[in-house]
Amino acid sequence: MHTDGYRDHPVRSYVLTGGRAHPTRNTLRPETLLRAVDDGRELPGTAGRHEQALLRTCRGTLALAELAAYLHLPVSLVAVMVSDLVDGGYLAVLSTPVHDLPDTDLLEEVLDGLRGL
Amino acid sequence: MSTTTPARPPATGRLLPWLCVAGMVLCVAALPLVGAAAPPWAVWVLAVAAVVLPVVAAVLLSGASRRDAAAFRALLIERDGLAAGLHETTQALRETTTALTVEQEARADQRASVETAVVALSRKVQASAHRIQEEAARMVQRHSADPDVLQTSMRIDHAAAQHARQAQSLVALCGRRPGQTWEDALPLPDVVKAAAGRITAFQRVEVSGDPGLAIVGRAVEPLVHVVAELLANATQCSPPNTQVLAVIRQVQRGAVIEIDDCGVGMDPRELSRVRAIAAGERSVGIAELGEVPQTGLAVVGTYARFLDLRVDLTESVYGGLRAVVMVPGNLTEVAATAPAVLAPGVDDGWEEPAAQEPAPDATAVRERPPSGPPVLPQRRTRRAVAGSAPAPGHRLPPAGRRPETSTPDQTAEEAGAWIGAFFAARTDAPSQDDPDTHEPSVATDGTSEDR
Numbered sequence: 001m002h003t004d005g006y007r008d009h010p011v012r013s014y015v016l017t018g019g020r021a022h023p024t025r026n027t028l029r030p031e032t033l034l035r036a037v038d039d040g041r042e043l044p045g046t047a048g049r050h051e052q053a054l055l056r057t058c059r060g061t062l063a064l065a066e067l068a069a070y071l072h073l074p075v076s077l078v079a080v081m082v083s084d085l086v087d088g089g090y091l092a093v094l095s096t097p098v099h100d101l102p103d104t105d106l107l108e109e110v111l112d113g114l115r116g117l
Numbered sequence: 118m119s120t121t122t123p124a125r126p127p128a129t130g131r132l133l134p135w136l137c138v139a140g141m142v143l144c145v146a147a148l149p150l151v152g153a154a155a156p157p158w159a160v161w162v163l164a165v166a167a168v169v170l171p172v173v174a175a176v177l178l179s180g181a182s183r184r185d186a187a188a189f190r191a192l193l194i195e196r197d198g199l200a201a202g203l204h205e206t207t208q209a210l211r212e213t214t215t216a217l218t219v220e221q222e223a224r225a226d227q228r229a230s231v232e233t234a235v236v237a238l239s240r241k242v243q244a245s246a247h248r249i250q251e252e253a254a255r256m257v258q259r260h261s262a263d264p265d266v267l268q269t270s271m272r273i274d275h276a277a278a279q280h281a282r283q284a285q286s287l288v289a290l291c292g293r294r295p296g297q298t299w300e301d302a303l304p305l306p307d308v309v310k311a312a313a314g315r316i317t318a319f320q321r322v323e324v325s326g327d328p329g330l331a332i333v334g335r336a337v338e339p340l341v342h343v344v345a346e347l348l349a350n351a352t353q354c355s356p357p358n359t360q361v362l363a364v365i366r367q368v369q370r371g372a373v374i375e376i377d378d379c380g381v382g383m384d385p386r387e388l389s390r391v392r393a394i395a396a397g398e399r400s401v402g403i404a405e406l407g408e409v410p411q412t413g414l415a416v417v418g419t420y421a422r423f424l425d426l427r428v429d430l431t432e433s434v435y436g437g438l439r440a441v442v443m444v445p446g447n448l449t450e451v452a453a454t455a456p457a458v459l460a461p462g463v464d465d466g467w468e469e470p471a472a473q474e475p476a477p478d479a480t481a482v483r484e485r486p487p488s489g490p491p492v493l494p495q496r497r498t499r500r501a502v503a504g505s506a507p508a509p510g511h512r513l514p515p516a517g518r519r520p521e522t523s524t525p526d527q528t529a530e531e532a533g534a535w536i537g538a539f540f541a542a543r544t545d546a547p548s549q550d551d552p553d554t555h556e557p558s559v560a561t562d563g564t565s566e567d568r
Contacts, residue, residue, distance in 0.1 A: 006251050009461045010303055010311035010341055012278055013257075014271035016460055018320055021268035030262055035537065049304060049327070050459050060533015070529045072462045074257040076267040 013077050016050055021076065023083035030065035030075050033094040034058050034082060041090070054081055055090060131181065137174035141167050228404065232291040235403065239287040240296045246281035247297070250274050250461070258463040274461075275314070282315040282345055289416040290403040294423065295338045302331040303341075304452040305372055309363045311337075312344035318352040323360045328367035331452035332444065339420040340444065343428070346413040347376050347440040355380035355437050362435075371446040380437035388430065388438075395428045395440070397421035424448060 014021075036058045057070050068078040085091040102110075144167040151159055253270040260266040285295050303311065306327050313322040332340055344363075351361040355378035364375045383391070393399040394414045400422075401415035421428045425445055433439035 005463050006254060007462055008247070008251070009459070010299060010314075010337060011307050011460055012250075012271075012274055012311070012314035013267075013460045014275055015310045015314040015319055017271075019271065019275075021271055022264045033536065035533070048306060048310070048324075053459060057529040058533065060530050060535070061537035062529060062533045063536070066532065067529075068261070070532075071459055073460055074254075074267065074462065075261040076257065076264050077460070079262075079264070080267075 007072065011050075013073070016048075017077065017080045017084075020080055023079045024087055025083045027093070028064055028079045028083055028086075030063065030068075032064045033061050034064060034067060034086075035061045035092050035094060037090055037092050051081065051085060051090075054078070054085065058091060061094060134174040134177040134181070137170040137177065141170035141174070144170065232403065236288050236291045236293050239284040239291075243281045243284035243288070243296055246277045246284065249277040250281075253277070254461050254463050275319070278315045279317065282342065283412075285342060286346070286412045286416045287403070289342070289419045290401070290406070290412060292402065292419065295342060297338050298335070299337040300334050302333050302450055302452070303337045304329075304331045305365045305374070305449075308332055308337065308341055309344055309348075309365065309374065311341045312348055313363075315341070315345040316349045316352060318357070318361075321352055321357075321359070321361050322348055322363060324363050324365070326365040328365060328372060329452050330367060330372050330449045333448055333450055336424055336444075336448040339424055340426075340442075340448075343417050343420045343426065343442060344374060344376070346417050347442070350413050351376050351378035351380075351438070351440065354378055368443070370443070372444045372449050374442045374444070376440040376442075377433045377435050378437035379433075379435045382432055382437050383430075388432075392430045394418050395421070395430055397426075397428070 036055045038059075054067070054071065058067055062070070064079060064082060065075055067082070068075040071078060082091060086093055144163045148160065148163050148167070151163065250273075253273040257267055257270045281297075285297070288294075288296060304327070306324050309322070309324045313319040313324075316322075348361060348363070355361065359379040361379075362375075362377045364377075366373045366375070382388075391414050394401055395417045397418040399418070401418065406412065406415070417428055420426065427441075427443035427445075429441045431439050431441070
């Protein structure tokens, strides 16, 4: 069933989060960077394939919005699943301190450099 | 019955003539013996008797034969009457049978047309429920960072899913296959999760066990519906504060889903009745539902016949009922390790860059040295993608399975590695490693919600 971008799936989103739509932590923003914690811990048996797929996708450093795009899911839904995994210690949030952000000139230079590639 | 009642019993009627004949023979035999010794009157008497007795016998015999003939004729008439009656009755019976057949055919036609109408209407209702689900998904996509919108969307989605299930139950009770179909195989735990999403108390369902098996596409929808009905029964028949346990196992001949509730069970007579319905041995159509329709197990039975499932209901060790569904091996396959799609969603034009480029270029990009910076993903509008879409009639490929030309040269790992390298380089000055970039809250593992 693919009409105009809509993909249906038998498993509904509310089942994945147990009906919760609000993440357990309110610090998650679409640009928040995430990375799977690679400490050799296995996910508990109750964790489904969905949590495993999420962790597998997030083996590198990805922003929440990117993660959602790769999983083809809404950001708000991924935020709930991600915050559970962060709570469980399976995902790490990389801080993006505001004062440390490069200034606009540097960003523009980077953009020009990227375009030049 | 008999209209002719003979004056004498037939035995007497036959006996008297023969006595007369015997008397005559005696008289004729006695004549020479009597001779001259006897008085002449005795001779006369004997002679007269010898003459008269045969006459009497003849008269009697002819009377008897007349009576017999009359009785025979009466019997013939009676037989003809009976035959006519029989003929009439046969005729009436035949007419009644014909009328009954016509009536039955008319009823069957009527029932078939009613069922067709019910199926058509139910399919419409189901389609509109799915449309509601789609709109809810689009709403989330438009406000994709708003949890309140997600909450509302989930409630709408949940209500519509139950709505669609009830409509599809009606279709099943009319003996038709489900209207919804799925192309891709679905892992067994996801089948139970999908089923849980269609009942009211989905939060009470606890799934355990993952044998790494998936259900083939054509059986996904019926099986999800079967499990949904069994879960619905289980949650309704047990206290609201108890869990319903769904355990998935692999067995020699396929896979088994066991559903246990913690209710009070069922009395044996009722249990044997519903077992026959759930196993598909007793078919329950839409006309047999009765005043308080209990559609769940009838639907289970219908699909059990379609898919050759073995469904059984027994007493659970938890005190309630245990429903066991055996899925035959021809409906299962080895599950793919990475699910392509996790849940419903709306594609908003996310495409890999190589998707719009010719294939050789894509391979060239892939063959770049790994040290080189990979290409960043781009967002393109749906319209642009639709403009470059393949030939008409060819639907857009499912998002999970891109066409070969769009082989993701930029996987999540690569993108992640790239951003990771970017931040590592940024924080190069303080330290090569980035332990200080982890948020402190990571240290509070385990104190938070138990997953």
